[in-house]
Amino acid sequence: MRNRGVEGLYAHQGEAWEATQRGEHVVIATPTASGKSLCYTLPVVAAAMTRQAKALYLFPTKALAQDQVAELIELSRAGELGIRVATFDGDTPGDQRQAIRLNGDIVVTNPDMLHQGILPHHTKWAQFFESLQYVIIDEIHTYKGVFGSHVANVLRRLKRVCAFYGANPQFILCSATIGNAKAHAEALIGEDAIAIIESGAPSGEKHVLLWNPPVVNPDLGLRASARSQTNRIARAAIKAGLKTLVFAQSRTMVEVLTKYLKDVFDSDPRKPARIRAYRGGYLPTERRDAERAMRAGHIDGIVSTSALELGVDIGSLDVVVLNGYPGSIAGTWQRIGRAGRRQQAAVGVLVASSDPLDQYVVRNPGFFSDAAPEHARIAPDQPVILLDHIRCAAFELPFRAGELFGDVDPTVYLELLAEDGVLHPDSGRWEWIADSYPAIAVSLRSVADGNFVVVDRTDGRQTIIAEVDFSSAPLMLYEGAIHMVQSTPYQVEHLDWEGRKAFVTRTRVDYYTDAIDYTKLKVLERFDGCVAGRGGCHHGEVHVVRRVSGYKKIRYYTHENIGYGPVNLPDQEMHTSAVWWQLPQHVLEELLPSRQDQLDGFLAAAYALHVVAKVAVMADAVDLQRAVGSGDGAWFAQADGRGRGQLRTMEGGLLDPAKADSFVPTVFLYDNYPGGVGLSEPLWRRQPELVRKAQELVEACDCKAGCPACVGPALDSGKGHTPRALATRVLAALQAQA
């Protein structure tokens, strides 16, 4: 230990040690770089040396796992501890797997591999499970929403398998600072845990700049794009000799920003690249290569998605630039924490985009620095997710009559699986009899299985250059799309939807593409409702249809729109849960005689409600969506470029609001996951607070007609009501005393 620069324990590390020695489950939620990993390394190593106890480490990404293993091997070597540490993931060669299963003292993996590669083969791991004493789960704040709900069920399966081998391992969990570390850890492992949240570690000075791009169009409240500002800041930092990391929110944005920086710094193709992109969807070899180059200090600028957010060691950095608010305070600190790990001063710059959440945060710096850290939420008993994991669990070990899964009675699910011929009930046991391997069909990170591969066919080649997950495919791989890999543009020529393949060729164009999509909802079943001012608020089950109708071509640098193209892809349909608000037709007519005004008011109110709801439940932006339409699915509404509503039928045709038969505009906020992930019911329960906060948001905004921070960008046409004013009326009516 001392050789590794560790002289003594900080208070929180000592506390963690004592709790683990008492045999309790422990969760440690202290800031980045406070020596969290020592909290679990110590008990694990001590137990391995004194009583051959084994440990399983779970990290959310492969890169992070490999990093930890390198550290542990170094520690074992320096101290001559003789502890055998290995990663076990999709990249582990077949000939090493058996040795790891039999001899590994510490096996480091990720939840996906545990789910698909280890639990379904647990008999091969019998010796490992028999001696398993510690399960370490790091970065648990990333296990929230749908992903977290899946992981909680994988842990239920892990505990079930451990129990079969007579093991009852102790859990040590770590998290970035979140408000409910204890509750979240307990929800994940289904048991009580001791929380340690005070850090005794010193930290390097951190400067955080919140950068709001200048207003370029005061009428619309439009600001210069975060993209161009991020580019400027990164360019200046790299020119000043600072190692810079840029986080972008989407894969497309990673490629665009990489291209901009490469245009400046990598113009000479004979020299080694100074700028690199890093994101999911690259092949593993390419990512490992990028990690090595960064650690070796050959790279001056990295542009990445959240793939790099977690502690992948990429050497020291001076500046972190966030292109847009990552959607959570924990995520922001986590990313900024990548700069200046070793107690040196560092700078983090958050460049706000026009996204309302960004504007909300950047205008309320107090929210960022003082607010209680947010809560991570999961819904492990979500029926779709539960069914998937009960299926997997039944494959791993037969359920016995009366056996619980976590604290759920699985009988109804087992009956369903038996009806489908997957299980066979025989003398009080549900036996697996199907010829299938269910874990393969369940992805922890996305709704549908089946990644798309991107095949480069330039000059008769047939090379796989990237992968795209199912849910992103309609937005990224339509025919005509420009798909970028390391900022090299490829054009999608043919999309084989059934075969999950996109064929591309190398192209030279000066634009990129952006999908246009829209959503229609229909209420299927109202579970409950209440009075909301002069109208009502309800929650229930809805049918959602999402369609990508076309795409825009956007020119580099000027960002002007230079054309459109059509897209023909299957609709994405699902049933999920939603919360919705309505005002009766007569109240609406009295409030706003013009149907166009009514529509604009609802669109604007929906926008504001969505902003406050996302903040309220700290939902991942992709997990909670909004829509405005008629409750029966006859039409849906969208704002045009100037903030005015347009009615469309699902076929895409325009509809005159004055001519629609029934006109009950409805604001929907819905869970973007089949069956729902439990966001909308809490929203329904908190609806008075949401409407009030939305009202405050709209009234406090200093724009004229509407801007991205309140009701969405809108032009002040000088006549009639502005969307902002209309939104206040609608929101007021939803609060008024009847």
Added chain:
Amino acid sequence: MTTALNRLRLLARQAGRQAAPASARQPAPSVTASVDSSALRALLRIRHRQITPLRSEDRELPGVELVPGLRLTEVRQPAPDVPALLDGSFARREAIPTAQALFFDTETTGLAGGVGTRAFMIGASDWMGGQLRVRQLTITTTGAEPAMLEAFRSWLRQDTLLVSYNGRSYDAPLLAGRFRLARMGAPLQGIDHLDLLYPTRRRYKGRWENCRLATIERNALGIVREDDLPGSEAPAAWLSYLRGGSAATLRGVLRHNHQDVVTLAALLLHLRSSSA
């Protein structure tokens, strides 16, 4: 219909409520138990593919029932004279004691892999008093699996030499997993195992279309099978019988498995003699 809807609501509400501020971890009341699978199906929008129970007249299988759900067939057939020791150099090993050789092959519920695949039939043959004894264990209920494993374990001695075709990678690990699941330890551990696939491959690689056992026995041993049931149809045959279907195809699986272990014995002799 209304009751189904009410239950569905209950279920959906439960799913929603669980996610509400997970501040206090409360054990979920087992509401789901009162929900039937059709309501769940409706909520999850899963199509109903109910398997129809079968009712066949033809349920006869050969052999005797050892315990309920486990059948044993035992046949002795003529065999050539076999020396006590065979030259093992073709398999890069010491002399092979023929009295200890146990040829075996399993029929399984599929090729999906993982702990969910089981063997429903284990066939084994050995040389006894100038004859080849063929024994086959078949389960007709899932509950009889431990009894089948126990019976197979009783056929093994410390000095048994298992002989198989691809059994080192497939049959043996699969059975080892089933022994684990039945909490019967690891009886295969430490038992010598000769997998004839590897010497066969060394000898015949590239000669015929592939190195599957059926290809080798036809071309190298001149064995022709009549109306043989392809191995790939075995899982469906057993599943159908399990659900009350006809025994006819399962009898076909028994014949197929029988021939496999007979062929294994012949193949061992063939590989030894053609290497000399």
